[in-house]
Amino acid sequence: xxxxxxxxxxxxxxxxxxxxxxxSVIGCAIAGQAAIGAMLDTDSGYGxxxxxxxxxxxxVIYGIVLMFTLQQPVQAYxxxxxxxxxxLAGLTLMFTGIWQGRACATxxxxxxxxxxxxxxxxxxxxxxxxxxxxxxxxxxxxxxxxPQTGALA
Amino acid sequence: xxxxxxxxxxxxxxLPRHQGLLESARTPISRLRLERRLQVLPEDVQRLIxxxxxxxxxxxLAVETNNQRLVLRQQHLLEQLALPDDGYPGSRSLRALVAGxxxxxxxxAALAARENGQSQAPVGEWTCSRYRLQIERNWQEPHFHLERxxxxxxxVLQLMHQQQPWLVEKRLLQLCWQFTGRFHxxxxxxxxxxxxYVLRWDMIDRxxxxxxxxxxxxxxxxxxxxxxxxxxxxxxxx
Numbered sequence: 001x002x003x004x005x006x007x008x009x010x011x012x013x014x015x016x017x018x019x020x021x022x023x024s025v026i027g028c029a030i031a032g033q034a035a036i037g038a039m040l041d042t043d044s045g046y047g048x049x050x051x052x053x054x055x056x057x058x059x060v061i062y063g064i065v066l067m068f069t070l071q072q073p074v075q076a077y078x079x080x081x082x083x084x085x086x087x088l089a090g091l092t093l094m095f096t097g098i099w100q101g102r103a104c105a106t107x108x109x110x111x112x113x114x115x116x117x118x119x120x121x122x123x124x125x126x127x128x129x130x131x132x133x134x135x136x137x138x139x140x141x142x143x144x145x146x147p148q149t150g151a152l153a
Numbered sequence: 154x155x156x157x158x159x160x161x162x163x164x165x166x167x168l169p170r171h172q173g174l175l176e177s178a179r180t181p182i183s184r185l186r187l188e189r190r191l192q193v194l195p196e197d198v199q200r201l202i203x204x205x206x207x208x209x210x211x212x213x214l215a216v217e218t219n220n221q222r223l224v225l226r227q228q229h230l231l232e233q234l235a236l237p238d239d240g241y242p243g244s245r246s247l248r249a250l251v252a253g254x255x256x257x258x259x260x261x262a263a264l265a266a267r268e269n270g271q272s273q274a275p276v277g278e279w280t281c282s283r284y285r286l287q288i289e290r291n292w293q294e295p296h297f298h299l300e301r302x303x304x305x306x307x308x309v310l311q312l313m314h315q316q317q318p319w320l321v322e323k324r325l326l327q328l329c330w331q332f333t334g335r336f337h338x339x340x341x342x343x344x345x346x347x348x349x350y351v352l353r354w355d356m357i358d359r360x361x362x363x364x365x366x367x368x369x370x371x372x373x374x375x376x377x378x379x380x381x382x383x384x385x386x387x388x389x390x391x
Contacts, residue, residue, distance in 0.1 A: 030162060030342075037166030040190070106340040109166045 002076050009079025012086030013070045016139070019090030020063025023097020027056025027104070034105035038112040045115060052104050052111075055125055059097040062136040063090065069143045081146045089139040096132035100125050160194050162342040168350060174330040177357045187354060191347075198344060202351055204230050209254050210355050220279055227255060227281035246345045250336050254329055254352070256282045260303060261325050263288050268313045322363070326356055 031053035038049050070086050072078065107121035167190055169181040182190075191199055208226050234248040259282035266275070274292035279285070284299060291297040296306040305328060312320045333356075336349050 029159075033159065033162040034166040034342075037163035037168075040163075040167035041169055102340060105162060105166065105342065109340075112166065113170045 005076055005079045005083075006074050008083035008087075009074035010082075012079070012081075012083035013067060013074065015086040015090030016063035016066035016070070016093060017060065017090075018063070019087075020059040020061075020066075020093035020097065023094035024057045024060040025097075027059070027097040027099075027101025028054055030098070030101035031056060031104035031108065034108040038108050042112055045111070045118075048111065048118060049108050052108055052122065052125070055104050055129070056097040056100045058129065059093040059100075059132055062132065063093055066090075066136065066139055066143070069140055070146075072146070072148070077149075078146050081142075085139050085142050085146075089135055092135040093132055096128055096135075100128040100132075103128055160198075161344060161347050164190055164193050165342055165346055165350065171350070171353050171357060174326060174353075174356060174360055177361055179361050180354055180357050182354070184358070187351070191351070194347070198347075201230075201233065201344075202348055204233070205251060205348055206351060206355060209251065209258075209352060224278050224281060231281060246336055246343075247348060250333065250345065250349065250352070252281075252283065253332050255280070256284055257325065257329055257332065258282075259284060259288070260297070260299070260306065261309065261321070263292075263297065264306070264310055264313055265321075267292065268310075319363075323360075326360055330356055 032050075035049035035053040039046050066086070066089055070082055072082075074082060103125040104122075107118075107125055110121045111118040168187070171177070171181055191202065194202070204226070208223070208230050230251060231248060234251060259280040262280070274289040282288075284297070287299065288297045291299075295310060296303075300306045305324070309321060309324055312324060330353065333349055333353055336345065338346075
């Protein structure tokens, strides 16, 4: 049983970066494809499309920071906390990255047709980012409350 | 199975947005460029789109001399879209889209044939529409007892009585445009969205190249084909 709990603890330590990377990969790929398509149909504004398409890459960065915060010797007394925080935060970062990619793709498609709405079109993607940031910050806060020794627990 | 949404993302964002049907002075992209863009899709998907266009394109009926062949093509297309594991995301929507447009076209064709003096309903497989039997059973009724499902039938019938082929075809295009609009979702990057784009491109193309004398000629041609098909069907049934 202890081995399983410790394995879950290690999974929790690495989950934010692994799942965050998956979210960023899929999100950037979706938005990137949309950017390439938009560039075929326009004669300017390429930089804006590409800039928008890399927005979901932030989730892997949040994941890396979380991983370093959670990194500590995994023992039975802290493994559950590491698993809970790490895996749930990782899942959130993954889904946020994917859906932000879709929001960026739609923003690119809209801004291509009507360049003047470029700023407004980013709003949905920014709101999605905000939810990812919430999870990131509160995961950091909770990580500070993980017991450091068995005696304290 | 392969997911085609990846190709669809780049493809759909590379295509200019459709304006409204009647507002468009020309297609948003030329046929040549559209076909070039569609080449990013796998060959089987390109074939499927070509098949859909052949079945639903506005010119298809005019050049089709044998209605049985067209019905077989309709059946084949619907069967392809009905396959549960065909690998096309949203194929249920696709089937509903194609079947819905076929229903509209069938109703218009049936009204036109009857207005042209065809006293009896066609016999045999003359369409794939799900309303075929109801149309056959209620051939003598002005609106085939379908006016509740299709409230525009009385208006279209009146236009036909007034011998206004241009207005009839305009109304058909408008109705199909509205119907297909129900399938349009912002941010949808599926094969259904690609096929919807192509289908609506065809409608704009039809509308922008429209001219009333062609419409009259085509309307008469449709009526002639309707008569011919009915006679052939009766001959086959006998």
